[in-house]
Amino acid sequence: MIHLLCIVIYVIRFVKNQDFTLTLLHYWAKLTKNIGSNSRYVGIDVKDTSSSSSIAIPLTPRSEGEILDSSNLKSFGFIDLRAATRNFRPDSVLGEGGFGCVFKGWIDEHTFKAAKPGTGMVIAVKRLNQEGLQGHKEWLTEINYLGQLYHPNLVKLIGYCLEDEHRLLVYEFMARGSLENHLFRRSSYFQPLSWNLRMKVALGAAKGLAYLHSPEAKVIYRDFKSSNILLDANYNAKLSDFGLAKDGPMDGKSYVSTRVMGTYGYAAPEYMATGHLTARSDIYSFGVVLLEMITGRRVMDKNRPQGEQNLIQWARPYLASKRRIFRVMDARIEGQYSPTGALKAATLAIKCLAIEPKYRPNIKEVVKALEQLQDTGSVKTEAVQKHRRSCAKDSSRKAASHRRPSAATVVA
Incomplete structure (x- = not known):
């Protein structure tokens, strides 16, 4: 067994074909079978003359x-x-x-x-x-x-x-179909989602992703996009299609090295460039979908004029300004959201779309921001809050004007 291990190590050092290397490690794992019952994956450093990466190898590959x-x-x-x-x-x-x-x-x-x-x-x-x-x-x-x-x-x-x-x-069966259909299909069956429903769907999808990223699951979804978010009869969002999901690290520092797969436009730039997959890769994809929900536009649309075909590049200059944000908002929900709510949603999308993964929020922070938007994002809610504040000020003024004079004032 020791001699066999030496041969495997020797081959790993001199063979640059990563697929072949992983195959050797796979069969070595099957021979040893010396692993804990609760650990399906461990990180193994596979090094060659061109790169060094931490790769998640199934030491107990489960059969079909x-x-x-x-x-x-x-x-x-x-x-x-x-x-x-x-x-x-x-x-x-x-x-x-x-x-x-x-x-x-x-x-x-x-x-x-x-x-x-x-x-x-x-x-x-x-x-x-x-x-x-x-x-x-x-x-x-x-x-x-x-x-x-x-x-x-x-x-x-x-x-x-x-x-x-x-x-x-x-x-x-998910009665309302996919989020993609409600955002982009023009038909009588798929009505445009209201602002409040969009924020509800965003929160539900974020909670699903939060569960996947939790210590309980430790799963990187890898294919977060509007067509994979399904809606039930009450517009509750549920993530579907786990064919590309991967077990992976959640600490934000280590990563899974894998063949690049997914949907162009939704995949994080660092994953597209290197194949390095982390939980923050899913956060970028979430930012893309949130931007689609805000604007009502596809992330990539060749039917748009030149300069507007890439949604992120087109929208980014407008997202940070309370005055300019309205230029990219979906016209079909005009009047349904407050300026404050629109800017908060846009700001969250900007953070999720940060080029550097370390500057993106984690999924718990995303959920918290969206929970706050459920209460403050709509025009109606903001109007009610303003009315309450106005009433409170009026009542305080009336109370001040009707105060009884003090004893000192009466004596004078």
Whole structure:
């Protein structure tokens, strides 16, 4: 065993192919099996002549069977899901992503068997494209995380289907669809969200991210964007799609080194440049989405005039000024927010979008700022507060004018 370790170390020192190096470490970990039951990942320094980085290596890589067995999820048959979605009919499609379509379906609440449309429990079924290994990896990653993580602001994964070449995931149905649709789609079905609802959604999404970044979960989401924020019937926000999530450090100093994946425009600049992933990378992505909510514009839009296609570059000069902020605010919510509320939201977005990760707030600070905005951001709330202050001043003046004269004054 010692001789084998020496060989592994020798190869690591002289082989520059990181994927090959990680494979060696992976098999070495499987041979040793000398790890604690509560530790799935540890940091291992892998050095070569060109770079030095701390990489999260799974010393106990869980097999597909282990992940599925420990997930506490319902295992569905393909025939049942095909029946529940009416044979995956095109008019049942709720959305489409890079790794498959999502269909609306119905199942019995107790037996989980297919039910007639309009009866039982409504579900959303994601059917992954059958070609390619990456889709399977994301399918398994989704089960790995959502099979163990539970929070009101994370979408609930009910079960999965693994049958022959079929890979499907079954979620709770989110009646209002994605935040992306409400912000950018122009149709009678997707009405523009009011200012108050936007701030409610922002807070809910932030709370979901706060749970992921907590010591309990220690997860870097890596794909925070408006299309991955789903809304239930009461506009409660829930994060979805954990196919790119990673276990990672939360101390702000160490990082996970990984292949750059995600959505252009939302990913943090330092992650795009180096592959170094931290919790502050998610904060940058949150800032992008918050800016989209404030402006009603996509982060990247080639249909805009030159100079306005990159939302961050276009909006940044206006965000810090109480007078200029209105130039970038979504015209559809004009009159719904107070100048104070708009500036506070814009200031929070600026902080989250800081180029240097260390200058970005942590997620607890983001949640606190958004909680304060729930009370002070709207025109109505600010008007009520001004009225109360005015009434308090009037009553104090009246009290002063009606004070009884002192004894000394009467004697004089």
